[in-house]
Amino acid sequence: MELNITSPADFHVHLRQGAFSELVTPHIRKGGFHLAYVMPNLSPPITTTAQALAYRASLHAIDPSIEYLMTLYLSADLTPDEVRKAAEAGVVGVKSYPRGVTTNSDGGIESYEAYYPIFEVMEEVGMVLNLHGEVPSDAAKNIHVLNAEPTFLPHLLALHARFPALRIVLEHATTRAAVEAVKSCGNTVACTITAHHLALTVDDWAGQSWNYCKPVAKYPDDRAALREVIAEGHPRFFLGSDSAPHPPHSKSNSTPSHGCAAGIYTQPILLPLVAHVLESFGHLDKLEGFVSTFGRKFYAREAASTVPKVVLRKVQEEEGRIVDEVYAVGEQRVVPFWAGKGLRWEIVS
């Protein structure tokens, strides 16, 4: 059995920088994708048009076959003028990180009001606002990693009410509450869903740091809500892998004082993984919409008719196609999600 998918597009990708970027950037294509929406949380973050274009050039030098859509990091350094300049230069979006919540987010925002002038210009020039939708943990307010996303949702609704024409994407939604909030918004608000959040629940990262990411995978009912909105074929919910590579030593908990980086790396297995997971809950029929057409439509990046399709084939062997334990280039290493386990689908071409 084969599946032909039109030009899959990953609307949330981390490609890092330097030698590590050389390891992971070719994995976009390896995972079956032709378009990567690139996150700006480098160190230092991508805050100017010039930085974004230089970063795109460095990625293009590694793999010229991918369409890279670039983003800026929302911070006090960003000006309305720079937003106009970025839009003219083809930068697509601006990413907002709550302060301190995830990798390289120390420069993230604490309150949105100060950014209203930025959002007005973004609305005018058609740039997209990408939201990491979590608030920082605060024990005194009973805010923790499990309710950080639901607690954020009023901010999403307030932004949409104030800027109804601004295209907003709630990134990597993990909860039923988030799905319902996005559904309740107009057509300018969309939502990405990762492959791993379709597979995992809190039980999978309890005691297993390799399955730890931000936002953390939530309860089974939340996972069910993510699956249901895909089963429904809702056009404002599409794939953004949030594939987040970290070196193996930062994912393992070798000693109590050695914390673990948040992130799950799905890039090199992405399309087979999504097919495998969608099939596991009976909705392989929704694959193309979820990984290609819905996201491309929201971002007005419909694939050209000349773009080749990706062909997936059902694996015949009972154990599936076993995912590599590690990927390496030179000194660089990264361990993929699903390492050592079988996937029911593989890419033919």
Added chain:
Amino acid sequence: MELNITSPADFHVHLRQGAFSELVTPHIRKGGFHLAYVMPNLSPPITTTAQALAYRASLHAIDPSIEYLMTLYLSADLTPDEVRKAAEAGVVGVKSYPRGVTTNSDGGIESYEAYYPIFEVMEEVGMVLNLHGEVPSDAAKNIHVLNAEPTFLPHLLALHARFPALRIVLEHATTRAAVEAVKSCGNTVACTITAHHLALTVDDWAGQSWNYCKPVAKYPDDRAALREVIAEGHPRFFLGSDSAPHPPHSKSNSTPSHGCAAGIYTQPILLPLVAHVLESFGHLDKLEGFVSTFGRKFYAREAASTVPKVVLRKVQEEEGRIVDEVYAVGEQRVVPFWAGKGLRWEIVS
């Protein structure tokens, strides 16, 4: 500043077997305790009076200065006759594990009704029922590690209603719901609280396998409920450390396929740790009740007047007394909770 504590008693202890037992058993005394209520989840589990007495003898051979209170493992192998025999031999309790929830719990119970004849005899002979109060995860029912304890509580209430004279201890409570459920019961129902659940929340084990235990630490509001019931000096809530030693290799997540054992090891630092944590939320005044008198009273094990007090001294150094990174005897290793961090209290004698 010094504190004199009458004969601290730990009402939930894991001492393992073989060479590992030789490493951890002396840590009861090292941690400031004179009495250990010993869990029966060995491999194979302690299911007969003869096994319990042999186990006690092996512990006594390692450290004769501790009073070991022994328990049996509730399973289909346990008969009413064996319960009578155990009680006569001085075995104090029977521990119930839900199947598959924690270390060596594969033989645990699935439903309590079948054990009513056992509970009737226990009630008659005055044995205590110790409950690991969690139900197994079940994604289809939205049961996961965070709500496994609240979902169990109706079983506790039903058992208490059916056997009002049976002394029951809900072990290692972690939620506000559990605190309220135990409070709502009569004087035959008590509750142990661990030191680590007074310190941790879900954010502390997210991505940190060394802080992973069962039940998992819950939300900040749940931790607040545990602290509040201690602050209140409620006599049916007392210390059971659930100190659970595992070799370092089973606590680290070296690769994705290497899962992590559930358990946090507090035994060798237990009394200083409890003092440190109680002081952190302003209730050092409740230390003696929590670690000694309340539990001893419930179990009718009041300390003899000849038992020496344990003296704690406030550490003068700013950084506190730094906890060892590892404890070792021969080939055996165990890493304590709080390793490399400072405690504000230390044992003088």
